[in-house]
Amino acid sequence: MGIVVVGTVAFDTVETPFGRGENVLGGSATYFSTSASFFTDVSLVAVVGEDFPDEHVQFLKSRDINTDGLQRIQGKTFHWSGRYGYDLNEAQTLDTQLNVLTQFRPNLPESYRDADYLFLANIDPDLQMEVLSQVRRPKMVACDTMNFWISSKPEALRRVLQMVDIVVINEGEARQFTGESNLVKAARSIISLGCKRLVVKRGEYGVLMFTADSVFAAPAYPLEEVFDPTGAGDTFAGGFMGYLASTGNLADDGIRQAIIFGSVMASFNVEDFSLNRMKFLEYREIESRFRRFKALTHFQGLPESI
């Protein structure tokens, strides 16, 4: 089977200079699974409260996302509020109400435990570890995290980073976690923990992917209209893992293509609030933008010997 993702399903209240979305659908697992669903089968593990409307569950199902692992428990759904200024690069968190997230004990349905691909989206590293221990023999595991866990649970986070194949992390968080201001040094330091690849997300500046002996640089797609950057990182990760799972090509060339598919998906998602753009996105648009990424970055190499 395809990908299992554990993370959050949330309500977001988001303000940008271009508008406001109140109690809109959000959460790391939501963005990831919706994005990945354009490429492969996805099964979601998360928790919501009694207030979570069936309409949102129906949206996930309409994307063929397996929601057997979506627990609904007593209480309110996790709620994040944030605001972006004109540069749109960093959200200011206004309020975080964990609500049912504090009660979350992931327990994977039996059908999930043979997943080939596992994504541990941004969530308490102890929960990430618990999910990791429940999946039998994944071909590839990737994880994300955030500044909150770097400050509050650095040791638990370190244990997770030692167990995964690919770490996906923001530029600032890579620096924060390692205490290295130079990004190349920060990357070497994280890779030395044991993962094979580090994918550093740089917002409107794109992505750098490091291995022990190579680097790949992908730009972000230059957009004239960016309405809401919320979920861009998880949408990137969903496109990245989704494409990998669809091809099964885990060699460097396949992983580089997957980075571009992830970047394509993120570029669409920021064009509207919440997951609104995803609702009307078609696969031919994804391929068309992938081709534009090629045109965006292409230059002639030098002849073999001069």
Next chain:
Amino acid sequence: MGIVVVGTVAFDTVETPFGRGENVLGGSATYFSTSASFFTDVSLVAVVGEDFPDEHVQFLKSRDINTDGLQRIQGKTFHWSGRYGYDLNEAQTLDTQLNVLTQFRPNLPESYRDADYLFLANIDPDLQMEVLSQVRRPKMVACDTMNFWISSKPEALRRVLQMVDIVVINEGEARQFTGESNLVKAARSIISLGCKRLVVKRGEYGVLMFTADSVFAAPAYPLEEVFDPTGAGDTFAGGFMGYLASTGNLADDGIRQAIIFGSVMASFNVEDFSLNRMKFLEYREIESRFRRFKALTHFQGLPESI
């Protein structure tokens, strides 16, 4: 003949977390011409004071740079002092002593006036215009500028931007000049003034080049050691124009390669203080790093039809 550049030749006092350089050789025309000299003939137009040591002139001559247009007048050489923090992305200017720069009236030697390529480095836009009017029929003219002229002489700057083929500018300055927070919109706005191409420098995030109907994204080379970013932008421009002048290929593919050569030169220059790295740089190193840029950015495209 090759390139004529007008700009500053200066003393810099620079502090970074990795050291301090006091009264070292600097200036936009110095960085530009040294970088371009690896590719083509360069003739420099600038002014220095009586305190400017012959050793620096000899360095420029050792790079085969034509210094006939380097005026030496009474007074002190332009002196800039700045400091960089750990992120190395933006200099804090501590002191600017214009000195002889206030007396500068560029008067091009007759041999300069048939230049094919002209670079108007960062300097008073009225002086840029004066130099432009002295060159008879250049094949290509490019210019740079800085926040100081955007605030103090926006109209003179606008007249220059209307007269050149390529504008090279920092990301923040593109936003400042146009009042547009979105970079794609800012780029469209500058191009609408009349230039054919806009090259936006983004420091450690590389370069975006815009035309009316295309964008090219080039990353910066990921370096483990960056000692001094001073002059990176002018060194980039020197490699860019130098390579263009050496091939004469002003089609899009040639210009994209030139962007990479510019990025290569900038990546070397920041590896040491002042122009120290340039003193030992060899052409085979430049080509080798160009090839690494190819490896850094390459990914497989999709088949023609899927």
